[in-house]
Amino acid sequence: MQVGLHIMNFSWPGGPAAIGPTLEQALANAEAAGIHSFWPMDHFFQVPIIGPPEEPMLEAYGMLAWAAGRFRTLQLGALVTGVHYRHPGVLVKQLSTLDVLSGGRAWLGIGAAWNGQESRALGVPFPSMAERYERLEETLQIAQQMFDGDDAAYTGTHYRLDYPVNHPAPVRRPPIMVGGMGERKTMSLVAKYADANNFFELPDPAALRHKLDVLRTRCDEVGRPYEDIVKTTFGQLGPLDLDHARRRFENLADLGVDLAIVDLPDPADERVYEFMAELVREVEPMGRPTPAPLSP
Structure with missing residues (x-):
């Protein structure tokens, strides 16, 4: 099993000028x-569970491109892009560019979105939930087509692309991760179109097992091997207690989780990375052999 890093809080000392060096x-x-x-x-804004909208928040794809130019092994993706934020053809071009310039390290993380406040504040149309799911399915179809080099015209209910050419092609076809816990629509889209899912790391292992069992059922319904899906979770790291963390990640590995993405108590605290290095060494042997989409 592998460990990913999520950062959601950029309210660091020193103001805007310090964000780049700190990150x-x-x-x-x-x-x-x-x-x-x-x-x-x-x-676009800080989310309510963390702080007010006036807190610093960086745009994801500018940040990922910046990171791609500075680091050589980190794989790169958004957790996760709201489907209505960007036109799908433009989004695929952004991902393909990120993949080319990073040498094959880009992932497309995407979901149906939820934060209408920030969309309305910036004038971004925020359709109904039903329409956002329709747009999500069309976007997944477009992404698959463009990543695969198929430039045939695409006509859907919400999007029409007359000539979806995508050159340069990605170095590695970016794995598509769909985020969300919905058992009917979201998991059906994962089974039909995605290389990976992302679930919240639920505190009750039985509840997370249930979600994974539902995903297995959705895969069976479309004739997709459940094992093809890279299972990922997102959670807060919590106290820096290696024994506690080892048991926690062992439980995730036993459930079949391949990649555990965590938010650190303070990503600007260099001491936390000594702990993370130990944790990475502990969890790497856990679970099944690394699925292909996890490797560049």
């Missing part, structure tokens, strides 16, 4: 610790 040092420490990937959240 650069954090990611350098993460890469040195053997962390698999960097997953900033794709929001």
Whole structure:
């Protein structure tokens, strides 16, 4: 099993001028610790569970491109892009560019989105949930087509692309991760179109096992091998207690989780990365052999 890094809070001392150097040092420490990937959240404003909208928030794809030029092993994706934020053809071009310039390290993380406040604040249309799911399925179809080099015209209910050419092609076809816990629509889309899922790391292992069992059922319904899906979770790291963390990640590995993405107590604290290096060494042998989409 592997460990990914999520950062959602950029309220560091020193104001805007300090964000770049602080983030650069954090990611350098993460890469040195053997962390698999960097997953900033794709929001325009800070989310309410963390702080008010006036808190600092960086745009995800600018940040990922910046990181790609500075680091050589971290894989890179958003956790996760709201489907209505960007036109799918433009989004695929962004991902393909990121993949080419990073040498094959880009992932497309995407979901149906939820934060209407930030969309309305910036004038971004925020369709109904039903329409966002329709747009998500069309976007997944378009991404598959463009990543595969098929430039035939695409006509859907919400999108029409007359000539979806995508050159240069990605170095590695970016794995598609769909985020969300919905048992009917979201998991059906994972089974039909995605290379990976992302679930919240639920505190009750039985509850997470149930979600994974539902995903298995959705795969069976479309004739997709459940084992083809890279299982990922997102959670808070919590106290820096190696024994506690080892048991926690052993439980995740036993459930079949391949990649555990965590938010650190303070990503600017260099001491946390000594702990993370130990944790990465502990969890690497856990679980099944690394699925192909986890490797560049």
